[in-house]
Amino acid sequence: MSTDKSKTNKTNIIEISKLNKWYGDFHALKNIDLEVKEGEIIVVCGPSGSGKSTLIRCVNFLEKFQEGTVVVSGTELTDDAQKIRKIRSEVAMVFQHFNLFPHLTIVDNLTLAPIWVHNETKQEAREKALKLLDRVGIRDQAEKYPNQLSGGQQQRVAIARSLCTSPKIMLFDEPTSALDPEMISEVLDVMVELAKEGITMICVTHEMGFAKKVANRIIFMDEGQIVEENDPDKFFNNAESNRLKMFLSQILTH
Amino acid sequence: MSVYDQQATRKPPISQIGAILWLRTNLFSSWINTVLTATSLYFLYLMIPPLLDWMFFNASFSFGTINFFGFDIKFSEEMATNSNCGRVGACWPYIYEKLYMYTYGFYPRTETWRPNIVFGLTALLFVIIPLVKNYKYKNRVILSLIVIYPIVSYVLISGGFGLLPVVETHLWGGLLLTLVIASVGIIVSFPIGVVLALGRQSELRVIKLFSTLFIEFVRAVPLITILFMASFVLPLFLEPGNNSVDKLLRALIGIALFQAAYFAEVVRGGLQAIPRGQYEAADAIGLSYFQKNALIVLPQALKISIPNIVGSSISLFKDTTLVLIIGLLDMLAMVGLTTADPYWLGRETEGYVFVTIVMWVMLYSMSRYSRKLELRFNTENTN
Ligand SMILES: Nc1ncnc2c1ncn2[C@@H]1O[C@H](COP(=O)(O)OP(=O)(O)OP(=O)(O)O)[C@@H](O)[C@H]1O
Ligand SMILES: [Mg+2]
Numbered sequence: 197m198s199t200d201k202s203k204t205n206k207t208n209i210i211e212i213s214k215l216n217k218w219y220g221d222f223h224a225l226k227n228i229d230l231e232v233k234e235g236e237i238i239v240v241c242g243p244s245g246s247g248k249s250t251l252i253r254c255v256n257f258l259e260k261f262q263e264g265t266v267v268v269s270g271t272e273l274t275d276d277a278q279k280i281r282k283i284r285s286e287v288a289m290v291f292q293h294f295n296l297f298p299h300l301t302i303v304d305n306l307t308l309a310p311i312w313v314h315n316e317t318k319q320e321a322r323e324k325a326l327k328l329l330d331r332v333g334i335r336d337q338a339e340k341y342p343n344q345l346s347g348g349q350q351q352r353v354a355i356a357r358s359l360c361t362s363p364k365i366m367l368f369d370e371p372t373s374a375l376d377p378e379m380i381s382e383v384l385d386v387m388v389e390l391a392k393e394g395i396t397m398i399c400v401t402h403e404m405g406f407a408k409k410v411a412n413r414i415i416f417m418d419e420g421q422i423v424e425e426n427d428p429d430k431f432f433n434n435a436e437s438n439r440l441k442m443f444l445s446q447i448l449t450h
Numbered sequence: 451m452s453v454y455d456q457q458a459t460r461k462p463p464i465s466q467i468g469a470i471l472w473l474r475t476n477l478f479s480s481w482i483n484t485v486l487t488a489t490s491l492y493f494l495y496l497m498i499p500p501l502l503d504w505m506f507f508n509a510s511f512s513f514g515t516i517n518f519f520g521f522d523i524k525f526s527e528e529m530a531t532n533s534n535c536g537r538v539g540a541c542w543p544y545i546y547e548k549l550y551m552y553t554y555g556f557y558p559r560t561e562t563w564r565p566n567i568v569f570g571l572t573a574l575l576f577v578i579i580p581l582v583k584n585y586k587y588k589n590r591v592i593l594s595l596i597v598i599y600p601i602v603s604y605v606l607i608s609g610g611f612g613l614l615p616v617v618e619t620h621l622w623g624g625l626l627l628t629l630v631i632a633s634v635g636i637i638v639s640f641p642i643g644v645v646l647a648l649g650r651q652s653e654l655r656v657i658k659l660f661s662t663l664f665i666e667f668v669r670a671v672p673l674i675t676i677l678f679m680a681s682f683v684l685p686l687f688l689e690p691g692n693n694s695v696d697k698l699l700r701a702l703i704g705i706a707l708f709q710a711a712y713f714a715e716v717v718r719g720g721l722q723a724i725p726r727g728q729y730e731a732a733d734a735i736g737l738s739y740f741q742k743n744a745l746i747v748l749p750q751a752l753k754i755s756i757p758n759i760v761g762s763s764i765s766l767f768k769d770t771t772l773v774l775i776i777g778l779l780d781m782l783a784m785v786g787l788t789t790a791d792p793y794w795l796g797r798e799t800e801g802y803v804f805v806t807i808v809m810w811v812m813l814y815s816m817s818r819y820s821r822k823l824e825l826r827f828n829t830e831n832t833n
Pocket of ligand 2: 249369
């Protein structure tokens, strides 16, 4: 991976500048500036309530923000339903609690967006869905319902679902923190595979092994701010701020 | 280390099983319970025997001819009259004699086959729905039945369109009218209710305000008031100066709007049970507002709401009896009408008991049926 870590020649696919977000009076994001290059893998970490989820949810406009600009693959996010749909069809998201649709079978979960958003035929969508399920190793579960699967399997389905529309960018919000320990690695393996394929990823996670292995950059947030940002080597070995040092000492001794 | 003998299997002690246990735990568990049980038994003793005497032992059954959905069944040559019944027990021949009125009202006797087909179709609908459970396109089949059934029924009952002779609505009556009002009320109000429920959750202020006002207004007004308004106020808007807008249509509009408000609240309950994550996932994959609701939210919300939807429908079914107030001749109104017949004066009790039994049988089967349906379709385990 070390050769991948200096993609300076690529263009920015996400540009966030001076982003401010409030929940009522609560200042949840403070002056966030962040640029992500095509194919970059960014890991975001930080204590609970620091605004990690809020930040990545601004990228696909699941959260509205009050100040600043977010530009995703050339389109600036505004309150325009058409634009938002276009962005969302290029940016996929994987949630902590999977959020699969419980009333649809696994394969129907996957084909929903291709059929309804991308106007693919049922046949096309189904073939692609089965291939993706194969890739995440659960092809044989295609006709089951989400609740008949284990947590790890459900999260792999969720990843396959988000891949179904061939997104340019993948957002992960703590994809492994609702999983039992023995299931974490099966999901991380899938994510590592994805990372190798050159898809742009922003991943909120506390799996530091994963971060060391694939991240180009790691971002540490606290109290709605980006406190420190570095490549994995320096991030873990030469932390500058005290807050990061404390955070690392907590998380690494676990 | 210890070694244990194998133990023989025994039945539980007799005081812990069967009828005795049931009686002890349910009826005589404490002295209050025992007193209540004894009191209830005493009241049953006071009520049941006279009722049975009236309904069966002292009642007259076998005079005249019964016309059952177009078939004549002759009991005896003797004409059924009020006087050969006497006044000690029930006079069931009165019901045979008036069964046509109770079923069809003043619907022309030559055209009875039309409502009969509708009754048959209704029964068929209830039989088909559970059968398509494993069919791939079950949703489509059920949906199209729900659309086709009212259209076919309407054409049959009302006639016209150059196909069948027109039977005007003031001739419809009895069970037929009850079914028409209840099913139109339910089928028309349901989509309106769903839209109102979504409207009440809408981010668009105007829509939210309108939906909320409508729902809260209607729910705070008794159905009778709405029926009176539909009957007397609606014509002022529809055809000013002309009072000829169909009386039944006016009642139906009132009932549909009334029921829509109740369905809206029922569906809203279902919507609120859907976790935020479902909305977010639907948004995140790029579904539009309409797609999100039609494909993700409503299928789950409606399924959760089925028991309450059925409950609300049953309430409406019962409430349809109020239309007699504005002069529509539903099944209950037939009691008054048929006992005003000089040959059958004073047979109200038989009429009310009969209508009560018919209503109970229909509504109780409806609720059992929906319970069965729910279990049958509840195959996928949802969260
Ligand atoms: N819908 C909301 N309304 C009000 N406050 C909110 C809302 N969502 C988040 N917040 C607040 O914003 C802050 C940032 O929340 P966010 O979910 O982004 O944190 P996080 O870093 O993802 O934390 P965690 O690790 O617990 O997921 C928190 O203090 C939270 O309480
Ligand atoms: Mg979070």
